[in-house]
Amino acid sequence: MLKEKPHPTELKAKVTIEVMHAKKTVNELTFEHDLNPNLVKNWVVKATFEIARVFTASEDERECDEHREEVGERDYLQRRVLVHYGIDLDSKEGSDRPGMVG
Numbered sequence: 221m222l223k224e225k226p227h228p229t230e231l232k233a234k235v236t237i238e239v240m241h242a243k244k245t246v247n248e249l250t251f252e253h254d255l256n257p258n259l260v261k262n263w264v265v266k267a268t269f270e271i272a273r274v275f276t277a278s279e280d281e282r283e284c285d286e287h288r289e290e291v292g293e294r295d296y297l298q299r300r301v302l303v304h305y306g307i308d309l310d311s312k313e314g315s316d317r318p319g320m321v322g
Contacts, residue, residue: 227255236263 235253238244239260250257 232263235260236267239264240267 231253235249235255238249239246244252246257246260249255250260
């Protein structure tokens with residue numbers, strides 16, 4: 221089996237965008253850049269799925285920022301640390317410890 225030669229990221233992006241915007245056909249681009257048509261199609265499919273992650277991440281960040289504003293930055297960070305270490309925030313035992321949110 222032949223090993224695939226690495227292609228620069230810029231080339232992948234340029235070719236993928238040109239296909240997605242229908243500026244050129246897959247066949248035209250593969251001929252111009254000496255690429256396999258299936259490779260280009262795979263890049264387009266990958267880009268199509270990955271672009272959704274951009275919007276998903278920004279929605280999560282917005283929710284996180286809203287929560288941070290509601291509870292205050294220090295309390296928010298303190299809660300994140302406690303949750304990370306598995307400390308139950310709803311238990312009565314943790315609420316009477318000084319400096320602990322709960």
